[in-house]
Amino acid sequence: MAILSPVLTQSSSVLVDHASGSWIYDSKGESYLDFSTGIGVTSTGHCHPRVVAAARDQVGKVIHAQATTVRHRPMADFIDELSTVLPSSLDSVFFSNSGSEAVESAIRLARMATGRPNIIAFQGGFHGRTMAAASVTSAATHVRSGFGPLMGGVYFAPYPNHFHYGWPVDQTVEFCLRELDFLFHTQTMPKETAAFLIEPVQGDGGYIQTPPAFLQGLRALADEHGIMLVCDEVQAGAGKTGRFWSHELAGITPDIMTMAKGIASGFPISAIAAPTEIMSRAWPGSQGGTYGGNAVAAAAGAETIRVIADEHLVENAGTQGSELGRLLAPLADRYDQVGETRGVGVMRAVEFVDAEGRPAPQTASAVLKAAEREHLLVLTCGPYGNVVRLIPPLNVSAEEIALGATRFQAAVSAVLD
Ligand SMILES: Cc1ncc(COP(=O)(O)O)c(C=O)c1O
Incomplete structure (x- = not known):
């Protein structure tokens, strides 16, 4: 048994x-x-009648229409609905199943798009449990210990958690930006750095809003050095912060964004979004997967976005x-x-x-x-x-x-x- x-x-x-x-x-x-919502997933509440109806309807039409074999309507609908909420520059979407998978895809894309190997992540960040996602996670040792060696090319910079340091927010931001510059001079040069990977609101790390000045500082450094700014919106995205995406709180736009959890009210679907010009730099065949963009999950996702807007x-x-x-x-x-x-x-x-x-x-x-x-x-x-x-x-x-x-x-x- x-x-x-x-x-x-x-x-x-x-x-x-x-x-x-x-x-x-x-x-x-x-x-x-x-007040756990399945770790921030059931965004429209459990079993919202419209999401249930959309999924039920889709189950009777087609459940699995594999995305690299055929196209299907729910995926196109979901992209159309996402277009109404995504920053206009992020006009290309690739679907997968979990938040971790989206993070893996974002890392692959950032490395391919820049031709650079290194990722700078931030202390206390959580990005998932698959090998690359765990390698950029530092929210808790139990997520990354015991099965190493982990993926190389990952560097952790201090995160502006003012409560942890016991300093005012401004001082903490200044310290963290200074330490990032120190990292550039001691461990990974800007020209070998593919991406900054950050949660605009840290989730598993303790529900901490990243100070806008820090995200703005990262945006400026990314622009200066041709580094991709990757915002992980898996937990804080889809409306939870009172903005559709949590990076909006800082008035910045990422180059690559991950999303999952709340985008489909409980159906397992995730995605990355990026400008088509950047997405096109992914190597042919590097994006795929058996289940990514599942028809039932996509139908539920499209309806979720509509419900969020209508209500x-x-x-x-x-x-x-x-x-x-x-x-x-x-x-x-x-x-x-x-x-x-x-x-x-x-x-x-x-x-x-x-x-x-x-x-x-x-x-x-x-x-x-x-x-x-x-x-x-x-x-x-x-x-x-x-x-x-x-x-x-x-x-x-x-x-x-x-x-x-x-x-x-x-x-x-x-x-x-
Ligand atoms: C910010 C963030 N990124 C990635 C993940 C990983 O998502 P999943 O558990 O769906 O793989 C999580 C999960 O909690 C998360 O909060």
């Missing part, structure tokens, strides 16, 4: 029966307010997310063990520390468990596992935000009072 790999543990004990909107129902009929969900994510942030903020005044509450849009986080201000992962785990007892599902993140993240769907209601905040406060109180 086979069992699920014992290494794949779950953060809650919930056995899901079905789910709808912001709610998960278990096999015993209990309901849970889902004004980017705006809703901004409004409701700010309200959640406002409701969580007093926790930092009330408890010494809350080092910071932060976030943007519906990406919200609470960082727990001990009496000396050091990371307190046990507190975060205890709060996660207490939240489950309050019937609220949240997740931990951060290199030390001491951050609790709350990620409601884009269409969360004001009542659900208020209820989620009340349940979370109760969970924190159960652990810390």
Whole structure:
């Protein structure tokens, strides 16, 4: 009798029966307010009726129409819908299945497009678990340790996480840009550097918005040296930050962008987008895959983008997310063990520390468990596992935000009072 790999543990004990909107129902009929959204995936809520209808309709027409063998309508539709939200310069799209695969494709494209070998990634960044994606990940050693050697040509630069350094934001940005210049002089010359790879809002690394001045600094350096600026929008994209793409918060446009998770409300599909001129520099045959751009996932993706527009969900994510942030903020005044509450849009986080201000992962785990007892599902993140993240769907209601905040406060109180 086979069992699920014992290494794949779950953060809650919930056995899901079905789910709808912001709610998960278990096999015993209990309901849970889902502020985990499957790690930021169910953007339009669970089983949005329009997404369900689009997928059902497509299943009866064709499920698998392999993208390097034939063309199919849902993929063309999805590209049309993405065109309404992508920066106009990123007019070429290649589909794959997971965020990691999109990151792999972006790395391959950046190297082929520049003819340069090296990638500069940023400390605390998370880009996935496949070999190249793990090689550029530094959000946690458990993602990259034990199966090396990893891919070469990867250099990590300090990331402007002001809470980690304990400095004001401006000073942290200045330090990080200086260290990047130092990296150019000590480890990888600009002319051998293919790409900067960065999350405009760090996800698994702790829900930290990259300061706009840092992204603007990277954009300027990329332009100066012919380096590709790759923004990983897998977690923060598709409306979560109150902008469709999180790089918009800094007013910059990347050369290559990855996307996945929220773009199809739960169907496994990912993509990279780039200017056609850059995408065309990929070597023939270097892009492909059996399942990439699956017809059912693409139909769900196209409908997801339409639902986000029709129901004004980017705006809703901004409004409701700010309200959640406002409701969580007093926790930092009330408890010494809350080092910071932060976030943007519906990406919200609470960082727990001990009496000396050091990371307190046990507190975060205890709060996660207490939240489950309050019937609220949240997740931990951060290199030390001491951050609790709350990620409601884009269409969360004001009542659900208020209820989620009340349940979370109760969970924190159960652990810390
Ligand atoms: C920013 C970012 N990039 C890439 C990935 C990898 O995506 P996947 O787990 O679909 O491979 C993730 C997953 O959490 C992510 O948050």
